[in-house]
Amino acid sequence: MKGRNTILAAIALIVGAGVAQAGPSSQVAWTVETVKLVKSGDPEKGKQLSAMCANCHGAEGVGMAPNMPSLAGQQADYTYKQLADYKTGSRANPIMSSFVAQFSDQDMADIAAYYASMPLPASGQGATGDAAAAKTLVRRGDGKRLIPACAACHAEPDFRNHHGAPKLEGQHASYFVDTMKAYGNGSRANDVYSVMRNIAKVLTDEELKNLAAYYANPGN
Numbered sequence: 001m002k003g004r005n006t007i008l009a010a011i012a013l014i015v016g017a018g019v020a021q022a023g024p025s026s027q028v029a030w031t032v033e034t035v036k037l038v039k040s041g042d043p044e045k046g047k048q049l050s051a052m053c054a055n056c057h058g059a060e061g062v063g064m065a066p067n068m069p070s071l072a073g074q075q076a077d078y079t080y081k082q083l084a085d086y087k088t089g090s091r092a093n094p095i096m097s098s099f100v101a102q103f104s105d106q107d108m109a110d111i112a113a114y115y116a117s118m119p120l121p122a123s124g125q126g127a128t129g130d131a132a133a134a135k136t137l138v139r140r141g142d143g144k145r146l147i148p149a150c151a152a153c154h155a156e157p158d159f160r161n162h163h164g165a166p167k168l169e170g171q172h173a174s175y176f177v178d179t180m181k182a183y184g185n186g187s188r189a190n191d192v193y194s195v196m197r198n199i200a201k202v203l204t205d206e207e208l209k210n211l212a213a214y215y216a217n218p219g220n
Contacts, residue, residue, distance in 0.1 A: 025190050027088045028081045030164070037105060038080045041113025049111050052099065061118045066126040066174035073120030078166040079112035082190075091190040121170030124216035128173070129209035131217055137207060138214060145202045150211070164192065173212035180208050 028034065050057075053071070058064050061072025071079060085091035086100045087108075100108070136142075141149040153165040168176070182188035183200035191197055203211075 041109035046110035046114025072118035076112040076116040127213040127216035129213035134210040134214035169218035176212040
């Protein structure tokens with residue numbers, strides 16, 4: 001119980017820091033209506049809509065290059081939120097914003113349901129870090145730097161209950177590192193209350209590389 005309270009306290013401090021420096025980072029609110037919308041997603045319709053996504057994210061939902069994210073097996077609420085953030089401009093990417101502009105909220109829920117219905121990739125590409133060295137950050141965090149355990153939000157799939165927190169298992173290492181650096185320098189800012197921005201900016205390059213290796217090979 002003491003360990004859990006420490007994790008929650010660290011998260012609260014990070015959230016508090018984010019409130020002081022950031023305005024709304026997303027237009028997605030997890031209301032009952034939004035949750036119902038995401039749960040209503042139709043994987044078959046989503047499969048049809050996702051045909052244009054295959055050029056980058058693969059026919060099986062696995063990124064075609066190390067810097068392209070894999071979407072297979074991702075939580076539907078996370079994928080839906082990212083698509084919605086691209087559409088509103090909360091997450092900046094001209095290519096993705098142009099694709100998503102044509103989708104309705106139901107379309108995005110359908111696409112999210114399709115990718116959620118697929119198995120997670122067995123492993124990601126490009127891992128060169130020391131996965132074992134990342135275990136302390138994953139399981140315990142670092143209280144001195146107000147870093148909660150990664151597992152506090154990105155727990156094993158069967159124990160995950162945070163809306164909008166992605167599955168990280170099997171993700172390409174380069175994409176993981178690039179994403180964390182984008183949070184760290186503020187070029188990606190659609191994390192609610194700056195939680196990821198405040199964590200990423202205090203992690204070292206070596207720690208990012210090790211975490212990327214840990215999640216790229218979930219069997220570690």
